[in-house]
Amino acid sequence: MPDLFNFDQDLIAGFVDEFSRAVGTKGDLAFACIYRSADFPDDRQVFRVVIGDINYSLKSDRTGDQTGRLRDEYAVLRRLHDHFLQFETTRIIRPEYLSPSGLFFVTEYLDRPTATELIYATPDNNQAAQVYRRAGAWLHNLHAFKEQTSGEFWPQWMFEAIATLVHGTPKAAATSYAPMINMLKRQGENLTQRHDTCGFAHGDFHGRNLLLGKGATYGIDFTEATEKHLIYDIVDFLKMDVFRPATPDDLDRSGILRVNKEMFLRQYHHPIDIDILDFCIRTRLLIDWLSITEEKYASSSFQRRKFDLLHGRLNQAMRIW
Template identity: 40%
Template sequence: MTSAPAVIDSRVNAMIREFAAHRGFAGMPEHRLIYRSYDFPATRQVWQVALGPEVFALKLDHDAGPEGRLAKEYAELQNLSAHFAKYDKLGIATPVYLSPGGTFCVTEFLDHRTAGERLQAVDNAQTRRQVFRRAGLWLHAMHEYKPQKRKEWWGNWMLKELDEVVERDEMQAPASEVAHMRAILHEQVRKVNRTKDTHATSHGDFHSENIMLGPGMTYGFDFTEARAKMAVYDVVDFLKCDIYRDTPAPEVDHAGITKAHREMFFKGYKHKLNRDVLDVSLRGRLLIDWASITRQNHVKLRVDRILYRNLKPRLDIAFAKA
């Protein structure tokens, strides 16, 4: 590991020294930046910190306070750690320290590939399927964290968000095609609105970079957005991670997701979900993602060009079969 003190905010140095002192470690630990928030790069970061052979992840938010987002996340981590201790081969990063000021917290450092990295690195279809099965198992346990409820699902937010995207007039996608799919989505939302479905304490940001796969263990992390909500949205967040792969049309299901991946996910995840609500939520999310790619980013960012190219045939299938 290497450190770069010349470019490190003095506040970060102070945080690292505070944690080292708490652990009784003399001197300045080795450290390196491993994550910087896309939306808040200067204030929200994660640093890898080594106190000799012990390695930790220090998550900071310069704008947080004693009762702010990190303090709430740390309290949730402590409770979740006890919850996941009941499960074999499932876990989270163990919470270690919360700064009295609430500006940073520390967990054990998990040195494993994320589900997203695993999916990108392998061509073996069976290995990819196992990633989805293990994610389903972990999320099933997460949704058992607190008693579930049955609440009415409302999908109007998807239409509102889509309308806001269209109104900005920055879409790479043809407005006429978005309008056509939006009309179909509107009718589907109208039909399934008020359907009773599972409401659970959810991860809140369950994409493929927030789950790690170690030998015989599956870990979830980053619980900043954890809260009680409709369980279907965690499922949607993970199932849509396969859109970065070129998938032959016969392998894509009626909601735009790879059939085998959905099937394997639900071999792990067993909570009751209304499948009509799931399908409409998936179609809405994929359409919003496609429409949100701007003309400017389509030119600048290769990842957006790949996403745009891969989403269109999936949407054509999903809305043709709707």
């Protein structure tokens, strides 16, 4: 896990000072790192900033002046924020300031639990199901942002990812995963070139990018927003369901708890192909399982638990199908 205390204090202090002067905010300044990218820990970071008695979130990217990454995301945030004003219970984090340098931007800060925190921690199945319902409502409104189209489904990229993982050092035994791969390939062949809905997608719609406040649900982090098949956002969110307790009778053919999937789709009404959705969920669960290497398994109790949970869900999903 990246060290949240190891960052360029002077650089971030300069960013905070620039923002404070630009918007005329007065008061004592303080900031603390709350996120560092696992892949780019020295470049991509998020800070909680306090100026006087007001809290903000500052997102920085030391390569942003070259890539335009944060400028693009900030532009998306502004358009989405206006789009979500028409809804009562779903929101986008409010954008506040984009640095002319492109190295950072500032949004409002919300001290609210993430969907992941609630789904992982709550012993109440009804409360967990409500998180899925609220997530479905939020994603439905996001996917209404732009006109939708229909596009052919091509699953080959997932099998290429699987092949790469298999040639690494997965903890899973070949005798366990090889039959799963073969079954999914047969299913994928039957779905290839079938049409499904495409449109504006979040691109990284996992539970840590959804904040649940009292009466409103907020989306954050649109760095990966793009046009693609909309089912991939649904898959990204539903697959963390593996951390919920389940009996075989509780699961549907995708390996997801039937009640949570139904609650999500109760509020999500855009047309999707359920066969493609279920196939993608199973395939992504397999990718996640194969991504746990022998080294990860040996060094982390969380990875060992995740390995066992994914294995159980995959076994059940393959039996039902």
